[in-house]
Amino acid sequence: MTQELIRSIARSTSSKIILLVLDGLGGLPDPRTGKTELEAANIPNMDRLARLGVCGLSVPVGPGITPGSAPGHTALFGYDPVGVNIGRGVLEAVGIDFPGERGDVLARGNFCSVDRDGNITDRRAGRISTELNATLCPLLEMSIQDVRIIVAPVKEHRFVVAFRGTGLSPDITETDPQLTGVPPNPVTAISPQAAKTARIANQFIEISKGILKDKLPANMVLLRGFSQMPHLPSMKEIYQLKPAAIATYPMYRGLARLVGMDILDTGTTFEDEIATLKKHYNSYDFFFIHFKKPDAAGEDGDFARKVESIEEVDRSIPAIVSLKPDVIVVTGDHSTPAVLKAHSWHPIPTLINAPYCRTDAVTEFSESACLRGGLGIFPAMHIMPLALANALKLTKYGA
Amino acid sequence: MTQELIRSIARSTSSKIILLVLDGLGGLPDPRTGKTELEAANIPNMDRLARLGVCGLSVPVGPGITPGSAPGHTALFGYDPVGVNIGRGVLEAVGIDFPGERGDVLARGNFCSVDRDGNITDRRAGRISTELNATLCPLLEMSIQDVRIIVAPVKEHRFVVAFRGTGLSPDITETDPQLTGVPPNPVTAISPQAAKTARIANQFIEISKGILKDKLPANMVLLRGFSQMPHLPSMKEIYQLKPAAIATYPMYRGLARLVGMDILDTGTTFEDEIATLKKHYNSYDFFFIHFKKPDAAGEDGDFARKVESIEEVDRSIPAIVSLKPDVIVVTGDHSTPAVLKAHSWHPIPTLINAPYCRTDAVTEFSESACLRGGLGIFPAMHIMPLALANALKLTKYGA
Numbered sequence: 001m002t003q004e005l006i007r008s009i010a011r012s013t014s015s016k017i018i019l020l021v022l023d024g025l026g027g028l029p030d031p032r033t034g035k036t037e038l039e040a041a042n043i044p045n046m047d048r049l050a051r052l053g054v055c056g057l058s059v060p061v062g063p064g065i066t067p068g069s070a071p072g073h074t075a076l077f078g079y080d081p082v083g084v085n086i087g088r089g090v091l092e093a094v095g096i097d098f099p100g101e102r103g104d105v106l107a108r109g110n111f112c113s114v115d116r117d118g119n120i121t122d123r124r125a126g127r128i129s130t131e132l133n134a135t136l137c138p139l140l141e142m143s144i145q146d147v148r149i150i151v152a153p154v155k156e157h158r159f160v161v162a163f164r165g166t167g168l169s170p171d172i173t174e175t176d177p178q179l180t181g182v183p184p185n186p187v188t189a190i191s192p193q194a195a196k197t198a199r200i201a202n203q204f205i206e207i208s209k210g211i212l213k214d215k216l217p218a219n220m221v222l223l224r225g226f227s228q229m230p231h232l233p234s235m236k237e238i239y240q241l242k243p244a245a246i247a248t249y250p251m252y253r254g255l256a257r258l259v260g261m262d263i264l265d266t267g268t269t270f271e272d273e274i275a276t277l278k279k280h281y282n283s284y285d286f287f288f289i290h291f292k293k294p295d296a297a298g299e300d301g302d303f304a305r306k307v308e309s310i311e312e313v314d315r316s317i318p319a320i321v322s323l324k325p326d327v328i329v330v331t332g333d334h335s336t337p338a339v340l341k342a343h344s345w346h347p348i349p350t351l352i353n354a355p356y357c358r359t360d361a362v363t364e365f366s367e368s369a370c371l372r373g374g375l376g377i378f379p380a381m382h383i384m385p386l387a388l389a390n391a392l393k394l395t396k397y398g399a
Numbered sequence: 400m401t402q403e404l405i406r407s408i409a410r411s412t413s414s415k416i417i418l419l420v421l422d423g424l425g426g427l428p429d430p431r432t433g434k435t436e437l438e439a440a441n442i443p444n445m446d447r448l449a450r451l452g453v454c455g456l457s458v459p460v461g462p463g464i465t466p467g468s469a470p471g472h473t474a475l476f477g478y479d480p481v482g483v484n485i486g487r488g489v490l491e492a493v494g495i496d497f498p499g500e501r502g503d504v505l506a507r508g509n510f511c512s513v514d515r516d517g518n519i520t521d522r523r524a525g526r527i528s529t530e531l532n533a534t535l536c537p538l539l540e541m542s543i544q545d546v547r548i549i550v551a552p553v554k555e556h557r558f559v560v561a562f563r564g565t566g567l568s569p570d571i572t573e574t575d576p577q578l579t580g581v582p583p584n585p586v587t588a589i590s591p592q593a594a595k596t597a598r599i600a601n602q603f604i605e606i607s608k609g610i611l612k613d614k615l616p617a618n619m620v621l622l623r624g625f626s627q628m629p630h631l632p633s634m635k636e637i638y639q640l641k642p643a644a645i646a647t648y649p650m651y652r653g654l655a656r657l658v659g660m661d662i663l664d665t666g667t668t669f670e671d672e673i674a675t676l677k678k679h680y681n682s683y684d685f686f687f688i689h690f691k692k693p694d695a696a697g698e699d700g701d702f703a704r705k706v707e708s709i710e711e712v713d714r715s716i717p718a719i720v721s722l723k724p725d726v727i728v729v730t731g732d733h734s735t736p737a738v739l740k741a742h743s744w745h746p747i748p749t750l751i752n753a754p755y756c757r758t759d760a761v762t763e764f765s766e767s768a769c770l771r772g773g774l775g776i777f778p779a780m781h782i783m784p785l786a787l788a789n790a791l792k793l794t795k796y797g798a
Contacts, residue, residue, distance in 0.1 A: 028757055061796055063777065064784030065404070071797035081797070082404060091798040225798065339755070343795055345788040346757050371759060377775040 003078065003238050005397065006385055012240040015326035015391040017286045018277075019383075021076060022313060023069075023252075024295025025332025026348040026367060028339050030303055037294070037303060037338060038349055039366040041310040045317035046330060046351070050365040053328075053353030056375020057367070058383060060334055066345045072333030073255045077288075078239070078384030079232060086258070087170065087227020093160045094254020098152055100229050105163040105170050105197055108225045109151070111136065111218035118183045118220075123176065124157045125218040133159060136218055140208050144200045161223060163201065169194035172201060174224035184222055201226075234260025235286070239388060244280060246273045247290035256288055274316045281323055295343075298336030306338050327354040327391045329383060330365070347377055354390035402477065402637055404796065405784055411639040414725035414790040416685045417676075418782070420475060421712060422468075422651075423694025424731025425747040425766060427738050429702055436693070436702060436737060437748055438765045440709040444716035445729060445750070449764040452727075452752030455774025456766070457782060459733055465744045471732030472654045476687075477638070477783030478631060485657070486569065486626020492559045493653020497551050499628050504567045504596055507624045508550070508558040509575065510535065510617035517582045517619075522575065523556045524617040532558060535617055539607050543599045560622060562600065568593035571600060573623035583621055600625075633659025634685070638787060643679060645672045646689035655687055673715045680722050694742075697735030705737050726753040726790045728782060729764070746776055753789035 027036035060067040060075045070091055071081035089106035113122040137151040137159050147165030171191035175184040189198040212219045235243045245256030246264050253263045266276040270291050293309035331350040334343050349370040360374035388394050426435035459466040459474040469490055470480035488505035512521040532552040539550040546564030570590035574583040588597040611618045634642045644655030645665050652662045665675040669690050692708035730749040733742050748769040759773035787793050
């Protein structure tokens with residue numbers, strides 16, 4: 001089923017959809033209790049949504065595939081997570097709300113340390129402070145031929161480089177050898193149209209080396225993840241929606257911006273996010289609400305904190321329900337089991353609560369209950385068509 | 400999800416995977432008991448693997464499609480069973496460990512009987528003995544122009560012909576009219592580049608007819624299934640595995656060889672196969688163990704013998720478990736219900752046992768229990784990505 005088909009039957013209506021994404025929601029059992037984080041959490045409000053809704057387990061990319069944040073979210077937004085390629089440079093840029101332009105070649109940069117012979121001694125320049133980083137980046141801004149090079153600090157040793165000009169291509173190799181004791185690799189073109197970009201990137205690196213020569217530990221740069229902003233059809237174009245994103249982390253705001261969502265200012269807690277939802281509720285018909293904490297706790301291997309973060313969301317569910325949205329979806333972009341301390345490939349508990357959802361026998365929101373749900377085990381790309389259908393925003397297909 | 404994606408994220412690690420294939424595992428209920436062969440079998444060890452693992456029903460090719468051995472196994476090895484075309488000639492050749500070379504055009508041959516007018520009287524030459532076959536085949540070896548023709552006996556009236564030379568193509572028609580009372584069909588080219596092959600095949604047949612003229616009942620040959628070895632990327636290339644195959648039947652060794660597995664010498668029983676596994680356990684990180692008996696019993700319509708063959712495997716499961724592999728997969732290449740006496744289209748009970756598999760509520764290994772398992776009903780092509788993920792051999796996909 002393609003987005004083209006959905007586009008051909010989507011219509012604008014007054015109904016409203018809320019897509020609530022608990023980052024890293026899915027988990028694995030604590031060996032001592034046999035319960036996952038979600039199963040251990042006390043979540044009467046989500047249980048109620050599940051009981052009245054229809055549940056399943058969503059698969060972001062494919063069986064066995066552990067998704068990064070970008071494919072996890074493109075799938076949730078209804079875009080083919082394999083066909084849409086969001087490079088590391090782009091992701092780093094959207095993660096700092098970098099004002100990228102179409103055609104920019106973006107890269108993730110590291111300040112690093114090199115010795116007198118130019119061999120890398122520390123790929124992260126001793127993790128210099130973000131403040132120092134912010135003073136170094138402006139020194140590296142320059143123009144080479146018709147290409148303007150913009151350098152923006154991220155955090156510690158990390159920065160974003162944008163090459164802005166005509167005829168640029170991201171088909172160039174990375175300079176980071178992922179090793180110490182060797183010099184950075186030169187950039188080489190891997191397609192004929194990338195010759196200019198490779199040449200300019202190498203010149204940028206050479207000039208930067210000169211600029212940084214007395215700045216040990218940050219006396220050199222490494223570049224990787226050269227990529228261009230993907231040109232995606234917007235959610236407005238495909239779904240006839242007026243969508244908004246509420247997210248405390250810039251990366252998720254950036255991913256939402258790539259598909260044409262308006263980005264709403266919000267605070268740092270889930271309560272703040274719900275306050276933002278209330279404030280703008282009348283202005284949009286689709287809200288993507290992103291909550292980062294379950295993933296962060298999972299990555300830290302902190303089972304209890306992940307449980308608490310899920311409970312934190314549950315306490316605000318009544319505030320969402322009281323707005324009377326037509327469709328509430330609760331899901332995640334991937335699993336992040338605390339026992340793995342990492343993203344994982346496991347399917348994600350997902351519920352769709354709506355008046356005509358055809359509810360199933362599921363009475364609680366959990367991995368094991370969702371397995372017996374009415375949605376089965378299904379690709380995450382199907383969530384948007386299902387949400388739209390349940391909001392009665394899709395017309396009949398075919399005569 | 401493509402093999403390209405898997406290839407891009409696979410990494411070599413020290414973890415080990417065992418893929419145990421019970422040929423024809425799936426079944427149908429005995430009408431008297433309502434239990435399938437697997438459900439009737441006493442298999443405490445497989446039940447235990449299922450209880451601690453995650454289960455499902457795998458579909459080799461598609462709903463309603465009854466697979467032959469070749470597509471059944473290509474799917475299990477993670478290759479598209481429809482995209483990968485293994486012709487009958489190739490299958491016959493790999494089935495006798497024939498040392499095929501890239502570019503060989505292989506065909507399955509039959510000795511047949513013809514009358515004075517050249518009309519076929521018996522398509523199988525009265526099923527001559529394998530011994531007689533073995534004396535006739537060498538008589539037919541010859542060279543025509545730059546093409547060497549190698550003829551290798553199989554069983555009874557069957558043999559393999561390999562045309563080895565430059566510029567050959569398998570795009571030629573078969574000679575077997577599948578009828579008696581008519582002469583064999585001439586070979587004709589069905590693509591322009593096959594003209595040479597067609598001419599040489601016809602010359603080979605004509606010369607063979609002369610050689611065999613006094614050998615009634617085996618006084619003529621029929622050729623079909625012209626095909627070339629598919630060039631498949633190896634499991635090493637795609638999965639970064641060092642794979643080995645343990646199989647008592649040559650056809651399965653041949654299929655494993657097509658995807659680059661090392662073939663380990665073994666005996667004739669499942670115990671022999673497990674002894675082989677133990678002997679080579681340290682030298683590989685992936686073992687395909689093939690056990691033929693359940694399929695053979697199913698084809699014979701012998702329900703009880705199929706039950707026994709499954710129990711035979713179960714008795715050796717502890718020996719496998721004691722090696723502490725990271726992932727154990729137990730599945731089949733297709734169903735072979737004794738009540739049908741044939742391969743069938745029914746999904747196949749499949750279990751994956753691994754520390755991070757996210758176990759389900761299944762407590763026994765059976766068709767009915769697997770239907771409620773955490774893997775759902777899923778394409779057999781997904782088994783390899785799932786096994787690799789569970790062995791922590793796949794890195795994150797996407798930024």
